Amino acid sequence: MNENSQHDVARTVLTGEDIERVLTRVAFEIIEANKGTEDLVLLGIPSRGYPLAQRLAQRIAASTPNQLDPASLVGQLDITMYRDDLRHSTTRTPAPTRLPAGGIDGKVVVLVDDVLYSGRTIRAALDALSDWGRPRIVRLAVLIDRGHRELPIRADHVGKNLPTAKSEKVRVHLAEIDGSNEVIIEASA
């Protein structure tokens, strides 16, 4: 990275507090769309989708009167082997897939990811999901939708719509992985 370049601009679009508020709203949207928490499973896509799914699960579990265990709602779905760019990009190390004890057959699965961009990750996730079982409904929740879709895919629950140029980079930092909570947009000249 060129430190002398005057064109590199990093701008914070969501602070840690903003992320908390956005996740609370998305959690309630998910409950509303599902008319409760029955059969609900949140699957995070590594790496940053998983901590987001955990945070959503905590909020959803806390909203129920009968003290639901958040761990029974949340899992992680690895999509590495289902990517369509394996041949062209560098080798990616797969992450574990962990499903909640109840599995996903007949469940309402909400896929959770940090940034929705081309839609190719979600396409891969849908393929991966069908190898693990047959959910009743699959929905998609993302923290940031930055546009520029390359596939006919849209999110059901969006934290923030962020219009971007393709040259810009959106970076999501989460305390669980990066040590801090914020969303940054980097414009390179």
Add this chain to the structure above:
Amino acid sequence: MKHLLSTADLSREEAIAILDIAEEMRETGTRQVKKLPALRGRTVVNLFFEDSTRTRISFEAAAKRLSADVINFSAKGSSVSKGESLKDTAQTLLAIGADAVVIRHPDSGAPARLAATDWIGLPIVNAGDGTHEHPTQALLDAFTLRRQLALREGVSPLGRGLDGLKIAIVGDILHSRVARSNLWLLNTLGASVTMVAPPTLLPVGASAWPCKISYSLDAVIESGVDAVMMLRVQGERMRAAFFPNPREYSRYWGLDDTRLKALEAKGHDTLILHPGPMNRGLEISSAAADSPASMVLEQVTNGVAVRMASLYMLLSGDLI
């Protein structure tokens, strides 16, 4: 990683990366849909100039679980018996449309020759060459050890090496490519190795290897080891008398029932590994082969996962 020819070429980071990927590959073997689409549309050729059951089937299963197409070639019943050269055979495979070649050959260095020349320019996996190397066997042995010890300690095996482990490799070291590949890899991963064999079955120059050498299996068992790897006595490669008779070999160098009891008496669970096929009653007794400490079948299961990881790494880009 362009080729997988020798475990001596692997850095610690690369070796651990393969083992970590293999952990995830092993998980897919436990679910209902065991297939991954990672290598869809790619063709892997199994080029076997030497007999094999488990290695060939293991590579075939690994390639198929990654959705690759597999072409099996064995020298018996092929044009090799009409005198076709390795170069011509390999170039024929390229013309058919192979994307990677898994090769087993009775001559040491045949896979390295394929990799070093411009005959085909495909990723080459060494599936055993003469008495030289068998890297995927060493990787699956290391994977089995790492996984079992992590299970025992109740921790995740990911990212770990084999630091501080004491491992005895016992038997026909002279003819064993498995012993050589294991020695390099175990050293890279931080384990200390003792080779145990009759002096006639140790190669010239073994004293320069990074390992201890012992002529007494009983003394090594008494000193306490975390795992013993028994090697097959390779009768087909023996063109001289290396020991007086099988009973004497079994008495001095085999893992028989008495030594199995000695292992158990040491208290901590020593793992028993064997690359197969086993000569029951020669280098390993039936009681030892079927004991709870025996990892023989676990090794076969893990072999598929390790070979999936190897093919995946060779047929996608460079590791991040």
